[in-house]
Amino acid sequence: MTRRPSQFTKNKLPRWAIWAVLAGALILGAAFSALLGFSLVTMSLFAAIFFVVGGTAASGAVEGSRKAKDRLATYLIYGAFIVAVLPLLSVIWTVLERGLPGMTSDFLFRSMNGLTGAIDNQTVAEGTPVLGGAYHAILGTLQITLWATIISVPVGLLAAIYLVEYSTGGPLSRAITFFVDVMTGIPSIVAGLFAAALFGLIFGPGTRTGFVAAAALSVLMIPVVVRSTEEMLKIVPNELREASFALGVRKWRTITKVVIPTAISGIASGVTLAIARVIGETAPILVTAGFARGINLDVFGGWMSTLPTYIYYQIITPTSPTSTDPSIQRAWAAALVLIILVMMLNLAARLIARMFAPKTSR
Amino acid sequence: MSKRIDVKDLNVYYGKFLAVEDVNLTIEARSVTAFIGPSGCGKSTFLRTLNRMHEVIPGARVEGEVLLDGDDLYDDAVDPVHVRSQIGMVFQRPNPFPTMSIRDNVLAGVKLNSKRISKSDADALVEKSLRGANLWNEVKDRLARPGSGLSGGQQQRLCIARAIAVSPEVILMDEPCSALDPISTLAIEDLINELKNDYTVAIVTHNMQQAARVSDKTAFFNIAATGKPGKLIEYGNTADIFNMPKEKSTEDYVSGRFG
Ligand SMILES: Nc1ncnc2c1ncn2[C@@H]1O[C@H](COP(=O)(O)OP(=O)(O)OP(=O)(O)O)[C@@H](O)[C@H]1O
Ligand SMILES: [Mg+2]
Numbered sequence: 001m002t003r004r005p006s007q008f009t010k011n012k013l014p015r016w017a018i019w020a021v022l023a024g025a026l027i028l029g030a031a032f033s034a035l036l037g038f039s040l041v042t043m044s045l046f047a048a049i050f051f052v053v054g055g056t057a058a059s060g061a062v063e064g065s066r067k068a069k070d071r072l073a074t075y076l077i078y079g080a081f082i083v084a085v086l087p088l089l090s091v092i093w094t095v096l097e098r099g100l101p102g103m104t105s106d107f108l109f110r111s112m113n114g115l116t117g118a119i120d121n122q123t124v125a126e127g128t129p130v131l132g133g134a135y136h137a138i139l140g141t142l143q144i145t146l147w148a149t150i151i152s153v154p155v156g157l158l159a160a161i162y163l164v165e166y167s168t169g170g171p172l173s174r175a176i177t178f179f180v181d182v183m184t185g186i187p188s189i190v191a192g193l194f195a196a197a198l199f200g201l202i203f204g205p206g207t208r209t210g211f212v213a214a215a216a217l218s219v220l221m222i223p224v225v226v227r228s229t230e231e232m233l234k235i236v237p238n239e240l241r242e243a244s245f246a247l248g249v250r251k252w253r254t255i256t257k258v259v260i261p262t263a264i265s266g267i268a269s270g271v272t273l274a275i276a277r278v279i280g281e282t283a284p285i286l287v288t289a290g291f292a293r294g295i296n297l298d299v300f301g302g303w304m305s306t307l308p309t310y311i312y313y314q315i316i317t318p319t320s321p322t323s324t325d326p327s328i329q330r331a332w333a334a335a336l337v338l339i340i341l342v343m344m345l346n347l348a349a350r351l352i353a354r355m356f357a358p359k360t361s362r
Numbered sequence: 363m364s365k366r367i368d369v370k371d372l373n374v375y376y377g378k379f380l381a382v383e384d385v386n387l388t389i390e391a392r393s394v395t396a397f398i399g400p401s402g403c404g405k406s407t408f409l410r411t412l413n414r415m416h417e418v419i420p421g422a423r424v425e426g427e428v429l430l431d432g433d434d435l436y437d438d439a440v441d442p443v444h445v446r447s448q449i450g451m452v453f454q455r456p457n458p459f460p461t462m463s464i465r466d467n468v469l470a471g472v473k474l475n476s477k478r479i480s481k482s483d484a485d486a487l488v489e490k491s492l493r494g495a496n497l498w499n500e501v502k503d504r505l506a507r508p509g510s511g512l513s514g515g516q517q518q519r520l521c522i523a524r525a526i527a528v529s530p531e532v533i534l535m536d537e538p539c540s541a542l543d544p545i546s547t548l549a550i551e552d553l554i555n556e557l558k559n560d561y562t563v564a565i566v567t568h569n570m571q572q573a574a575r576v577s578d579k580t581a582f583f584n585i586a587a588t589g590k591p592g593k594l595i596e597y598g599n600t601a602d603i604f605n606m607p608k609e610k611s612t613e614d615y616v617s618g619r620f621g
Contacts, residue, residue, distance in 0.1 A: 168420050239457040243521070245418055247471035247528055248447025257474050261461045356461075 013062050021058055025050035048079065092339070099336025102329040104129060108337075111136035113294035117320030124323040132319070132326070134334045136295040137310035140210065141341070143299050144289065144306055145279050147214035148221055153271055155218070156225025163226070164233040165255055176226075183223040191219040192284025199288075210299035213289035213306070217278040224277060228270025232263040265353035272349035276342045282308035307338045364562045365431040365448075365531040366391040367412060372426035373591075374407050374416060381407045383591035385426075387581060389532075394554055394563045396573035396600065399583035400615070404592030405566045406454075406536050408583070412564065413449035413534060414442040430531065447471070450525035454537040456517035458509035458524070465505040467520055468492060471528035487527055495523035496553050515546025522553065526561070533557060535565040539572065551576050570616055574604055582612045 029047030036042055052075045060068035106129070115132035123130055159176060167173030195216035199207045236259050244254040260267070290303030291313055305313075311331045318327035367389040374382040382404035389395045397405045410416040411424050414435060428435045435445050458467045468488045472479050479487070488505065492498040497519040501512070509520055518538060525533055535554075539547040554576045557563055567573050573580055580603040582596045596603060596612045607613045 237457070239453060239455060240459060242415065242418060242451075243453065243457045243459070243524075244470070244474060245443075246413065246415060246446055246451035246453075247474065247524065248443055248445075249471070249474040250443050253474055253476070258459060258461075262459075 010064065011062050013059055017058060017062075018055060021054045022051055025054055052076070052079070095332065095336050095339055098329075098332035100333075102130060102333030103336060104133075106131060107133035107330065107333050108138070109133065109135050111294050112319070115293070115319060117322070120318075120320035120326040121323050123326055124320075130326040130329050132330065134307065134310050134330065134337065136292060137305040137307045137334060138337060139295060139297065140289070140292070140304040141279060141306040141308075141338075143297070144210050144213045144217065144285070144304065145275055147211060147299055148217035148278060149271070149275055151214060151218040152221035152225050152274065156222045156271075156274075157229055157267070159222075159226045160229035160233055161255060163230055165251070165259065180223045180226050183219065184227065186219065188216075188220055188281050189283040189287070192216045192287040194219060195284070196287050208288060208290040208303055209301055210289050210296070210304040213285050213304065214299065216284040216288045217281060220278050220281065220284070221274045224274035225271055228273070229263075229267050232266035232270060233259060235266075236262045261356070265356040268352040268356065269349040272345050272352070276345045279342060279345070280308055280338060282312055285309045286312070307334050307341075310334050311338075364391045364560060366562065367532065367564075368427075368429040368432075369412075370427040370429070372408075372411065372424065372428065374404065374411050375423050375425070376407075376419065377421040380591040382411075382583075383593050385594045387594060387597050389562060389564055390579070391562050392558055392560075393578040394558045394565060394576050396577035396580045397564065397566045397583060398568070398570070398573050398580060398615070399592070399595075400585070401568075402588065402592075403583040403585045405583055407592070409534050409536055409564060409566050410451075412532070413451055414445045415451060417442065447528055448530050449532040449534060450528060450530035452518070452521050452525055452533065452535040452538050454540055456514055456521050456541065458512070458517050458520050460508070460510045462509060463506045464501050464509045464512070464520060467509040468523050468527050470524055491523040491527040492520075494526050494553075494557075495519040496549055497523055513546075515542045515549065518542060518546070518550065519553070522550070526557070530561065532562040532564070535563065537566050537568060540568065547572070570604070570618070574600060580604070582607075582609075582615060584611055584615070 025047045026043075028050045029043045029045075030038070032046045033039060033043035052072065055075060056068050056072045059071045110131070110133035112132045112134075113136075119131055122128075159180070163173055163176060167176075192213075195212050196208070199209075199212045199215070240258055240262060241254055244258045245251075249257075285306050286309055289306070289309075291309055292303040292305045296302045296304050311334045314327040314331035314334070318324040320326070369385050369387050369389075372382070372385040373380060385408060397409060399405055407416065412428060412435075416422050416424060424436060426436070430445075430448065434440070459470060462470065465488050466473060468491050469479070469484055472484070472487070489498060489502075492501060497516060500516060501507075501520075509517065512520060518541070522533075522538070539550050542550065551572065554563055554565065558578075565573075565576065577600045579598065580600040581594055582603060583592050584595045585592045596607060596609045598608075603612060604616050607616060613619075
């Protein structure tokens with residue numbers, strides 16, 4: 001038995017129609033692109049335009065103008081999404097493509113110590129695997145970022161706690177908020193110069209160590225930590241604080257045991273994002289930690305490299321000025337390591353957020 | 363373990379705004395006292411002054427005296443935290459701690475203060491408090507589950523269990539049933555009737571029948587107009603307030619003619 005069509009249904013474009021429009025758009029796109037000398041880019045561009053116009057027109061003819069507008073908006077949003085994602089994918093693709101060949105155990109676990117231009121020349125001449133690696137830079141990145149985190153997280157966390165839990169909007173809290181806002185906008189090289197000048201004043205000019213770099217990075221990190229923590233603390237419902245007070249719990253215990261645990265997942269991901277933001281800084285590291293070719297495990301003495309400065313030097317001053325390929329390969333591999341580090345941080349943030357998230361399941 | 367409260371010449375402010383003016387009343391030990399009145403007349407505000415929760419709000423302050431068995435809560439030397447551990451509170455919206463299990467919610471008053479408690483004592487306290495809140499049978503098999511996974515009525519009873527676990531002298535309740543269905547409401551009313559054997563209970567309610575059912579004494583608050591301070595209009599035995607009120611406005615209110 002067939003049901004009579006519901007009185008609510010209107011004309012609807014059959015499902016195959018949109019595929020037909022797509023096919024037509026692709027063919028037309030190919031044709032137009034061939035006029036300009038065929039390329040995949042122009043073809044997809046033309047096809048996209050034809051598809052949006054054709055799809056909207058077909059829908060307008062059959063389904064009416066409201067549906068047509070709906071489709072147009074949907075297509076435009078998909079288009080915007082593709083435009084936004086393409087560069088990202090292309091970055092990842094390029095880095096993978098160029099970085100993977102350099103990802104040898106040699107690269108990951110050797111420094112550049114004793115690696116001269118002559119060795120690179122020989123590698124190129126004989127076609128043997130590229131020697132020398134970024135072990136020292138990976139260690140440097142981890143150490144400097146770790147110290148920057150050790151400095152920034154307590155300062156940022158306590159400042160945010162003061163702002164949200166203790167201040168009553170007085171001059172001090174307004175001053176803190178103002179300076180945090182200003183600090184958010186500081187160019188990173190300025191933070192580097194500041195740290196270099198500060199430590200230069202105290203320990204004599206030209207003091208360059210990993211710790212100075214960590215101080216510079218924490219200037220960049222603190223405002224991010226303060227801001228994100230502040231937002232997270234603000235969304236903890238006041239009812240929970242009151243419930244805790246009403247049980248005769250002191251304010252600081254309420255903060256450490258109720259407010260922070262409730263907000264910890266957000267705070268943790270805020271901190272991780274702050275780390276991800278500074279881990280790729282180049283300029284402030286150059287002026288504060290200098291540059292090293294070998295492993296330095298002492299953040300308080302001696303120059304140090306990080307992955308970004310390593311990449312920078314490999315590109316700007318290749319180890320062998322005549323055969324630059326090994327240096328370029330090392331730079332791309334270092335870029336890949338950096339991206340992997342940042343991705344692992346983001347993943348860690350998600351894991352932490354999930355681990356600490358308030359449990360609501362039954 | 364239950365004490366009486368005497369309130370003397372109490373004025374309650376939010377900054378410059380006088381929210382409640384000149385309240386004098388006595389809440390007897392081991393009894394249930396209901397506060398009724400139209401919205402905005404200052405019932406919640408007044409209730410929160412009884413355990414110094416009022417001053418948690420920035421700018422809020424109090425003039426006058428609140429005596430717990432003769433000791434002034436608002437003496438300069440009094441630690442408000444100490445007051446709150448003796449006078450517990452249950453809020454309008456159930457607010458179990460979302461990061462804690464049912465068991466930890468009940469033990470919150472102990473654990474948040476980092477008091478040492480042996481596992482067997484803790485187990486006993488959890489069971490006693492949950493039984494006291496009529497919730498034990500419903501949750502005894504899932505004590506380790508999060509408290510926010512319970513139904514609204516169960517959450518509210520969990521909050522009551524949490525409040526009685528610190529063995530206070532007095533329990534204050536601000537519209538504890540306003541977010542609940544009739545069955546949960548009945549469960550909580552039964553519970554209030556049992557609680558008064560051991561505790562002094564003060565409850566704010568918008569529900570006249572509820573006030574009539576659970577309370578021994580009733581206080582009627584009213585405001586002359588918005589922006590004016592709320593005042594205690596009439597205070598007496600619940601039966602008298604509902605059957606033969608002395609004030610005209612009380613009669614109008616309890617008979618449902620306004621408010
Ligand atoms: N945090 C606050 N800051 C300033 N004024 C407030 C605050 N809370 C309440 N008030 C004011 O105090 C007065 C009394 O409010 P309160 O919440 O005590 O009323 P209520 O009797 O509990 O009302 P309801 O029955 O609607 O809960 C109202 O005029 C209200 O606007
Ligand atoms: Mg209220």
